[in-house]
Amino acid sequence: ADYDTGGFQHFLGKEIHEQPAAILRTLSGRLDERFSTAHLGGLNLSAREARDFKRVKILGCGSAYYAGGIGAQLIEDLARIPAHAEPASEFRYRNPVIESDTLYIAVSQSGETYDTLAAVHEINRKGGTTLGVVNTVGSAIARACSGGMYLHAGPEISVTSTKSFTCTAVAFALIALHFGRVHDLSPADGRRITEALRALPEKIERILEDEEHIASLAREYAEHESLMFVGRVRGYPAAREGAQKLKELSYIHAEAYPASELKHGPLALIGPELPTLAVVPDDELLEKNLSTLGEIRARQGRILVIGHSAPDAKLAQDVILVPRSEPELDPILLGIPMQIFAYHAALALGRDIDKPRNLAKSVTVE
Numbered sequence: 001a002d003y004d005t006g007g008f009q010h011f012l013g014k015e016i017h018e019q020p021a022a023i024l025r026t027l028s029g030r031l032d033e034r035f036s037t038a039h040l041g042g043l044n045l046s047a048r049e050a051r052d053f054k055r056v057k058i059l060g061c062g063s064a065y066y067a068g069g070i071g072a073q074l075i076e077d078l079a080r081i082p083a084h085a086e087p088a089s090e091f092r093y094r095n096p097v098i099e100s101d102t103l104y105i106a107v108s109q110s111g112e113t114y115d116t117l118a119a120v121h122e123i124n125r126k127g128g129t130t131l132g133v134v135n136t137v138g139s140a141i142a143r144a145c146s147g148g149m150y151l152h153a154g155p156e157i158s159v160t161s162t163k164s165f166t167c168t169a170v171a172f173a174l175i176a177l178h179f180g181r182v183h184d185l186s187p188a189d190g191r192r193i194t195e196a197l198r199a200l201p202e203k204i205e206r207i208l209e210d211e212e213h214i215a216s217l218a219r220e221y222a223e224h225e226s227l228m229f230v231g232r233v234r235g236y237p238a239a240r241e242g243a244q245k246l247k248e249l250s251y252i253h254a255e256a257y258p259a260s261e262l263k264h265g266p267l268a269l270i271g272p273e274l275p276t277l278a279v280v281p282d283d284e285l286l287e288k289n290l291s292t293l294g295e296i297r298a299r300q301g302r303i304l305v306i307g308h309s310a311p312d313a314k315l316a317q318d319v320i321l322v323p324r325s326e327p328e329l330d331p332i333l334l335g336i337p338m339q340i341f342a343y344h345a346a347l348a349l350g351r352d353i354d355k356p357r358n359l360a361k362s363v364t365v366e
């Protein structure tokens with residue numbers, strides 16, 4: 001059943017809809033309610049070792065890199081360890097400084113992406129510690145790392161990543177919870193996160209039920225040549241992945257910017273012909289985000305908000321609502337409507353959904 005579309009028109013649609021079940025598998029056996037933490041024996045790190053790292057560097061390519069961006073924020077938020085994501089393809093060519101008190105985490109659905117594997121080899125050669133967050137069991141990257149965790153997302157056939165992206169973000173929430181609970185995350189905060197993780201599959205089901213509404217918006221926006229995606233802090237890696245999905249699937253030009261940076265350059269592009277998709281969760285940055293929407297509206301740009309509540313209709317013409325979670329986990333849910341949006345924009349334009357032109361599922365050559 002993994003290798004047919006199971007009644008869906010495309011693998012992509014099937015894989016989008018599989019996400020609640022895929023996340024359950026990523027979580028399975030890993031949440032510890034009693035101590036409000038995550039059990040991740042595969043990391044092969046003692047509590048002492050997990051405490052001693054001073055920094056985390058996350059490496060991956062494409063969607064794996066964007067998922068790493070969500071992961072870096074989760075680790076900083078929950079474990080208060082400085083964390084940063086970088087494209088593995090850049091890292092390996094810039095003679096990076098490898099530090100013994102940095103934990104390196106390689107992210108890959110296939111486990112075979114050559115740039116990511118080369119980065120792992122370079123870190124290993126220089127004595128660094130590398131963990132893998134990988135979907136494919138026994139793959140080259142999984143084997144090259146000293147430990148890690150498998151996503152258990154199941155086979156992903158469509159070239160464009162959906163369930164593996166979401167499961168990677170969930171895997172990072174588990175890693176962040178695990179590191180947090182050997183650092184300063186309180187049992188109460190640990191419980192808050194474990195409970196919110198358990199609730200994710202059902203919340204994703206609710207987003208999937210909104211598919212027809214999202215599809216009708218996608219068909220309208222697909223008439224534009226270009227779209228701007230914006231988000232702040234937690235919303236930014238989600239916006240980047242949203243833009244990536246739209247580019248890959250529909251071939252519509254899309255650019256993702258931190259909402260805070262709009263006024264430092266790209267605001268010059270905004271006008272009636274360039275709509276904006278804004279990721280606006282109800283978090284501590286809501287007011288800042290609403291003021292960015294005001295700046296866009298002042299230039300007659302059409303706005304589609306993805307968030308928890310509908311802003312004033314003067315600020316956003318279109319809204320897709322997602323269920324609330326804990327703020328740290330918001331990016332996981334905010335990403336789902338953008339997958340559906342890109343899928344339906346591509347359908348409207350008659351694109352080759354499961355095999356976009358010029359792309360390969362995994363790039364195993366230099």
Ligand code: G6P
Nearest residue numbers: 061062063064108109110113360
């Ligand atoms: C290719 C695919 C992307 C994917 C990237 C990383 O470029 O087209 O969709 O995100 O590789 O793949 P990986 O298997 O390492 O996650």
